[in-house]
Amino acid sequence: MLDQDDRLDLMLAGGRVLTLDREGTDLDPGRVGVRGGGIVLVEPDEGPRPKADRLIEAKGQIILPGLVNCHLHAPMTLFRGLADDLPLDDWLSEHIFPAEAKWVDPDMVYWCTLLAAAEGLLSGTTCMADSYFEERAAVRAFQESGLRVVCAQGVIDFPAPGVPDPARNIEVAERFCRETADRGGLITPAIFCHSIDTCSAETLRKARGLADRLGVGLMIHLAETKGEVERCRREHGRSPVAYLDGLGFLQKNVVAVHAVWVDEDDAALLARRGVGVAHCLESNLKLGSGLGPMTMLRAAGLTVGLGTDGPASNNDLDMFGEMRSVALGAKGAARDPTALPAGEVLRMATRDGARVLGLADWIGTIEIGRQADLIVLDADAAHLTPMYDPVSHLVYAADRSDVRHVIVDGRVVVEDRAIKTFDLARVMAEVRRLAARVKTAPDDHAASG
Ligand SMILES: [Zn+2]
Known part of the structure; x- marks a missing residue:
């Protein structure tokens, strides 16, 4: 358990947490604390929140394993x-x-x-x-x-x-x-x-x-x-x-x-x-x-x-x-x-x-001791309203564009739908440059595709 004065690196709080653990724990609202890349806290979002260097406020959102x-x-x-x-x-x-x-x-x-x-x-x-x-x-x-x-x-x-x-x-x-x-x-x-x-x-x-x-x-x-x-x-x-x-x-x-x-x-x-x-x-x-x-x-x-x-x-x-x-x-x-x-x-x-993939001891659920691979979805959308069962929505109604934040090993890699680790516009330009060569090649397959 977390000591009172232990500071977290990151906390996600206020959202609906689907842990996907063995019991199917569903915390609404819940919070997840992360330190050193690992999950150290999973609990209902009640009472005073622990201190964290960074807080992701997830009201109206769903937090689930990546x-x-x-x-x-x-x-x-x-x-x-x-x-x-x-x-x-x-x-x-x-x-x-x-x-x-x-x-x-x-x-x-x-x-x-x-x-x-x-x-x-x-x-x-x-x-x-x-x-x-x-x-x-x-x-x-x-x-x-x-x-x-x-x-x-x-x-x-x-x-x-x-x-x-x-x-x-x-x-x-x-x-x-x-x-x-x-x-x-x-x-x-x-x-x-x-x-x-x-x-x-x-x-x-x-x-x-x-x-x-x-x-x-x-x-x-x-x-x-x-x-x-x-x-x-x-x-x-x-x-x-x-x-x-x-x-x-x-x-x-x-x-x-x-x-x-x-x-x-x-x-x-x-x-x-x-x-x-x-x-x-x-x-x-x-x-x-x-x-x-x-x-x-x-x-x-x-x-x-x-x-x-x-x-x-x-x-x-x-x-x-x-x-x-x-x-x-x-x-x-x-x-x-x-x-x-x-x-x-x-x-x-x-x-x-x-x-x-042989990684079940590290990832796949939101549990204390697992690595913090987490995603946060916006649930406040027309196609997700009303919400009787979030699991049903995630499989039958949600869309990839609902994903708002992505955390891997405790690091926020996507924030507000933007990649934080590399320059995506540059990557797309480079792939278009490569694709232009494929397209203009003399004996090329693009023509038959
Ligand atoms: Zn294959």
Whole structure:
């Protein structure tokens, strides 16, 4: 507990505090005290307030844990809207992979990652899991942004940005993880194996070995399309999940991204191995991959977080939009309006997402001892009036533009809807400069998108 004369670094007070703790504590009005980046006080806003160096008065506002985006490819902001309305395989091989080969370099990754960080922060995301190439430049951008991020260096068996020789992909990932771990701060390194279609069994085994040696997490696009499952059954005689398990790949620190085409046996196996799932519904819908059996996966005991996937297949990084789509999609898929109630979807976007990324001891709820990753929404808006249940509004009615303040690790990163850590206008100008080159390139994909 807080001593009477202990001074806080920051206090948010007067708003409705949804802690999302196990008991679902809802303080109206409540206050949250922060010191040294951590939460040291959560209580009703009654009686004399403790002294704080800085006070955020949140009357008429909702305070909740920051949203956790479990999967994206941040630098792909450059390719937002470049090629839409195409099947996944054509989209990747005819448009995205060639554009990446041509345009991805550390300069592009740095600026386009800052743009993704801005979009995420302004829409209430305080933690992201990014998976891409040239990830060292992404780390630089994320550190400037003030976001909390799991940064995963890509591993793929063909020449990739920053890894012209695929034989060295594990070596590059190892160097990245070691350097990033040494930097500390809010960035956690990890390894991203692109998919079972683009990584050989040998590469997947080596990545598993590297993750074990370094104690880092592994992410992989898994069972995204029906075609992937059919190819895997043809070539390996079993499902993608069973195939990966046979390689020893599946363990507690693995994030299975998508898991759209998994059956009950796959789900049971993933649950036994302690694998977390990143559900990226809007990307799966846009690429026509399917809805995914999220109700079945959760019933099997799996922890499912939400992700936007990259801005080229969504096409935004809006976790409020994602929550709404997930809640509606689950009901439509099950033809059952009781499937995935709003409260469960909000937990998937916060607490469960933190668990999927191995960060549940630090973030995902507003509780004493957790890090102060908090967002404050304006509730005084036409589309949020009246308010019987704030949880319902957050999932079904709120919009990312309702996010007013964002705090990461106790630092106010967004104040009154403005980024405080870097110059967003400059970042947008730099990304437009890069996009102008993509647009005017002679053999370019923009023409066919
Ligand atoms: Zn992805």
